[in-house]
Amino acid sequence: MFADTIAAVSTSLGESAIGVVRLSGPDAPEIAAACFRHGRKLRARPAAALTSHRVFYGAIVDADSSSVIDEVLLVRMAPPRSYTREEVVEISCHGGPAAVQQILALCLRLGARLATPGEFTLRAFANGRIDLAQAEAVAAIVSARTSSSLDLAVSELRGRMRQRLQPARDLLVETLAYLDAAADFPDDEIPPFDPRPALNAAQTVLDEVAQSGRAGRLYQDGVRIALVGRPNVGKSSLLNALLRFERAIVTPIAGTTRDVISETISLRGIPATLLDTAGIGDSSDVIEQLGIDRSRQAARASALVVLVLDRSMALTADDARVADLLRERRDSVGNDIIVVLNKSDLPDIAGQAARHLFPEAPCVELSAVSGHGLSALEDALYTAALGLAGEVAEPQLVTERQLNAIQRAAAAVAAGRAALDDGLPLDLVAVDVRDALMAVGEVTGENVSEAVLDEIFRRFCIGK
Numbered sequence: 322m323f324a325d326t327i328a329a330v331s332t333s334l335g336e337s338a339i340g341v342v343r344l345s346g347p348d349a350p351e352i353a354a355a356c357f358r359h360g361r362k363l364r365a366r367p368a369a370a371l372t373s374h375r376v377f378y379g380a381i382v383d384a385d386s387s388s389v390i391d392e393v394l395l396v397r398m399a400p401p402r403s404y405t406r407e408e409v410v411e412i413s414c415h416g417g418p419a420a421v422q423q424i425l426a427l428c429l430r431l432g433a434r435l436a437t438p439g440e441f442t443l444r445a446f447a448n449g450r451i452d453l454a455q456a457e458a459v460a461a462i463v464s465a466r467t468s469s470s471l472d473l474a475v476s477e478l479r480g481r482m483r484q485r486l487q488p489a490r491d492l493l494v495e496t497l498a499y500l501d502a503a504a505d506f507p508d509d510e511i512p513p514f515d516p517r518p519a520l521n522a523a524q525t526v527l528d529e530v531a532q533s534g535r536a537g538r539l540y541q542d543g544v545r546i547a548l549v550g551r552p553n554v555g556k557s558s559l560l561n562a563l564l565r566f567e568r569a570i571v572t573p574i575a576g577t578t579r580d581v582i583s584e585t586i587s588l589r590g591i592p593a594t595l596l597d598t599a600g601i602g603d604s605s606d607v608i609e610q611l612g613i614d615r616s617r618q619a620a621r622a623s624a625l626v627v628l629v630l631d632r633s634m635a636l637t638a639d640d641a642r643v644a645d646l647l648r649e650r651r652d653s654v655g656n657d658i659i660v661v662l663n664k665s666d667l668p669d670i671a672g673q674a675a676r677h678l679f680p681e682a683p684c685v686e687l688s689a690v691s692g693h694g695l696s697a698l699e700d701a702l703y704t705a706a707l708g709l710a711g712e713v714a715e716p717q718l719v720t721e722r723q724l725n726a727i728q729r730a731a732a733a734v735a736a737g738r739a740a741l742d743d744g745l746p747l748d749l750v751a752v753d754v755r756d757a758l759m760a761v762g763e764v765t766g767e768n769v770s771e772a773v774l775d776e777i778f779r780r781f782c783i784g785k
């Protein structure tokens with residue numbers, strides 16, 4: 322338990338319907354009682370009268386100036402039934418930045434200390450209410466961008482990661498116990514144990530979790546998709562069609578889009594950032610040229626590129642230039658191009674020639690104007706996005722740090738297996754197994770070092 326009481330605004334700053342100031346620590350009820358006045362008559366109440374888990378209506382009053390700051394609802398949550406397992410008080414006020422900030426300032430004057438980022442969650446972890454994977458899931462919930470990301474984050478809160486890693490951990494502990502015993506007491510009777518099947522099974526579990534983790538990252542980080550093509554093929558029209566609102570300006574004039582426009586959609590739950598780019602052509606216009614440079618950058622920085630072509634007229638030299646550019650990129654980054662033959666509402670002129678540009682890439686005919694074929698493109702984008710993570714049945718929510726630890730654990734187990742196969746002494750095999758266990762522990766919170774903890778909690782927002 323911590324000796325001091327922390328306070329922070331737990332809702333995002335800016336205008337909103339309500340704002341919440343949260344206090345956690347031994348003095349939370351006293352601090353609240355000192356500034357809370359109950360009911361319409363605004364009577365002071367001793368801290369003891371603030372019964373746990375009940376909502377009190379009243380106002381926050383600055384006793385020095387006896388001015389009312391805001392009308393509020395106050396809830397006290399006595400331990401252990403609180404977020405941090407400490408005394409917690411939440412004050413819900415009107416969401417304007419002024420009221421929230423004034424209430425926070427008053428709490429600080431009355432003895433609370435401003436919480437550092439993630440400190441509430443750190444306390445929940447330190448007081449044993451949640452494990453490390455759950456603490457990180459809280460950070461993910463706070464920043465979840467689509468409802469599927471949120472679903473994943475919530476199931477993580479229930480400790481799914483720990484559950485999935487448990488079999489690997491048990492196998493590794495068992496193996497290590499055997500290896501240590503065999504090394505330390507060579508003359509004693511050690512029950513027969515074959516570490517090979519145990520390590521194989523642990524490896525399978527770790528590989529599966531890592532694989533699901535890569536898919537899970539997709540739901541959190543999302544995927545960047547650039548719409549690229551020569552001027553006037555309908556890139557901006559396609560962006561608008563995918564967004565289902567008129568975000569970008571569309572005109573029959575070539576060179577309408579001068580800059581990169583980005584918007585995020587939910588691609589069956591995967592956050593997808595679409596980048597509409599300036600048409601790539603042979604332009605002498607300075608602004609257009611700058612826009613084209615940005616288009617190239619956008620294509621390079623995107624995991625997926627949609628090459629937009631106009632099916633209703635013959636391919637041009639500019640189309641060929643764009644295709645060359647994408648080939649270059651594909652050779653350095655990987656193969657993830659989707660060809661769109663736009664304007665399918667008009668007669669087909671270029672369809673056949675266009676398919677030859679990237680014969681192996683998925684090709685979708687559609688009309689950005691009528692919307693015909695749009696869902697086929699969404700299917701293709703979704704499949705390609707999933708393909709970036711490899712084949713998986715079930716995405717698993719992980720942070721970059723967790724994924725890295727799981728991959729290190731898998732690599733250490735692989736090294737241990739190789740050492741066994743090479744007939745190396747068992748104490749060398751044990752080193753690898755111990756490394757693997759340490760890495761697994763970094764995810765579930767066992768053996769976790771101070772530095773790792775700091776890193777995790779530093780990334781939280783204040784008040785969470």
Ligand SMILES: Nc1nc2c(ncn2[C@@H]2O[C@H](COP(=O)(O)OP(=O)(O)OP(=O)(O)O)[C@@H](O)[C@H]2O)c(=O)[nH]1
Nearest residue numbers: 552553554555556557558576577578600664689690
């Ligand atoms: N018939 C038809 N016209 C389309 C379709 N998609 C776009 N257009 C028209 O093509 C013209 C160019 O569309 P934009 O979306 O501005 O093209 P763009 O690729 O963004 O062009 P730049 O920004 O100049 O590179 C506009 O007149 C659109 O209305 C389509 O599917 N069918």
Ligand SMILES: [Mg+2]
Nearest residue numbers: 556557577578
């Ligand atoms: Mg455009």
